[in-house]
Amino acid sequence: MTRSTTDEAAVPPLPSPKERRRLREAKSLSEEEVAAAVGVTRATVRSWETGRTSPRGRKRALYAKLIAPEPAAKPPAVKPPAVKPSAVKPPAATPEAAVPDAAVPEPADLPVAPPVPEAPPAAPPADAPPAPDPAPDSDTRSGAEAPDERRVSPAEAFDELYARTAPGLVRQTYLLTGRRALARESVERAFELAWQRWPEVAVDRDPAGWVRAAAYEYAMSPWHRLRRTHRQPDAPPTEPGKRALFDALLDLPPAYRRTLLLYDGVGLDLPETAAETEASTPAAAGRLMTARAAVAERLxxxxxxxxxxxxxxxxxxxGGLARAEHVPVPRPARAVRTGSENKARLWTRAAVAGVALLIAVTGLTLHTAPTHYEPPISPPERVGGVPPRGGPQKLTAQDLKLQKSLSEQLAHGPERLVPRLE
Known part of the structure; x- marks a missing residue:
């Protein structure tokens, strides 16, 4: 369908960030190719696909035109002889569908048996615009072109990622910490966390980078200093050159050491290194230059x-230092998945038990709490200016004892005079 000049000049609205990446991959375009066509860097294209930024102006128009889905192509007027029976489309889908079947010549290389009665696709009405292809990748993978392709389960995808990245990641983490046991523990802990969040990790642009960042964060935690087994690094290599590089890496601050390993060891570019270390690109460049200068003094x-x-x-x-050191082999992927599930189950039960205990304590408190308000008794205070009580005072214990003794004993001396009435 032809468009007017105004429609061609107008920039269509951009799809969502995830849809931008899917459309780019559907056209088999890399980030570098899109960046070169639009005139930006690879990091800018990645930020457009992650939703951090959005193109504007002329770059927005070029980017929208570059990733725009292909319009539904009209079926050819004359179909060439099909090599495979499945590639032959029914005559009803072509504009010459009104021609009788007898008028259509049958290719000589087709089998005598009647073709498979495929349901012809519903042709859109003449006045309706052609709908864009919603998902070329998914249609290609799950359609009739790949009927034998087996769907990979989450466990199989996790095992493949683990087998491909875990051994090398243990060696990288060893260079970051200088402790073999901690390196293995960090990598296994990172993969356990990745299995718990597998729906998020599976759709990540770089699942290996996600796991690497989690392993590095766990390995560089300062709380490991409180553990007796991880207070001191392991014995350095015996070869002088490798020992000098090993000591130079461990003498660097953790942030500088991580930047150097990611850029010069793993091979990431500067924006990716800055993003993984959560720093700006100039800050990552400064750390890299400082770390290189410190290592160059030793080498x-x-x-x-x-x-x-x-x-x-x-x-x-x-790379030679990481390959030469004998680091422990990580556990099998199945054991890591089982350990992750057991930990998640344990934490779930602990949370349920904590909530149940809180409910029980709250119920006991409500049951034993008083039902009415009792004002507190004020503490006694000494006051002055009160006159003494009048009249006879109350006898004390000593007075009572004296009175009792006087009443029980006989009086000695002259008898008392008793008045008489005369």
Whole structure:
């Protein structure tokens, strides 16, 4: 359907960030190709697809036109002879559908048996605009073109990610901490967390990066200093060159060490390194240069090298150091998944038990609480200016004792005079 000049000049609204990435991948375009076509960097394209920013002006029009879905193509007027029976579409889908079946020549290479009666797709009305393809990737994967493709279960996808990234990630974490047991524990803990949040990790742009960030965060936690087994690093390598690099890495501050390992060890670019370390790009660049200078003081061959050669040498030296060290092999993926499920089940039961205990304590408090208000008794206070009581005072214990003794004993001396009445 032809569009007017005004419609061509207007910029269509952009789809959601997830839909932008899906449309780009449906056209088999990489981030670098989109960035080169629009005139931006790869990090900018990634920020558009994650929803952090959105294109504007001319770049918005170019980006929208670049990822716009292909309009539904009209069926060809004359179909060439099909190589496969499944590729032959019914005559009803073509404009020549009104021609009788007898007038359509049957190719000679087709079998004699009648073709499979596929349901012809409903042709859109003439006045309706062609609907865009909603999901080219999903239609291609789940349609008739790939009937034998088996759907991968979440457990199989997790096991594949674990088998591909866990051994190398343990070696990287060892260089970050200098402790073999802590490196293995950090990687297993990161994969347990990834299995608990697998719906989120499975759709992430870089699942391996998600797990790596979780492992690094756990390994660099300062609370490990309180554990006796992780207070001191393991024995350094015996080879002098590798030992110098190992000591130089451990002497760096944790943030600088992590930046150096991600950029020169793993091979991330500067924006990705800054994003994973939660720092700005200039800050990550400053940490990288400082870390390189500190390592170059320990390694003379890096001092006179150019920045590009220095990065390549560091990459080779860090990779050789990680491969030479004998780090413990992580547990099987099935054991990690089982441990993650057991921990999640344990925490769930603990939460339920805590809520039940809170309810019981609240009920007991309500049952034993007083039903009316009782004002508190004020404490006694000494007051002055009160006159003494008049009349005979109350006898004390000593007075009562004296009175009793006087009444029981006989009086000695002259007898008392008793008045008489005369």
């Amino acid at each position: 003379p061959e890096l001092a006179d090298a150019a920045p590009a050669e220095q990065s390549a040498l560091l990459h080779d030296r860090i």
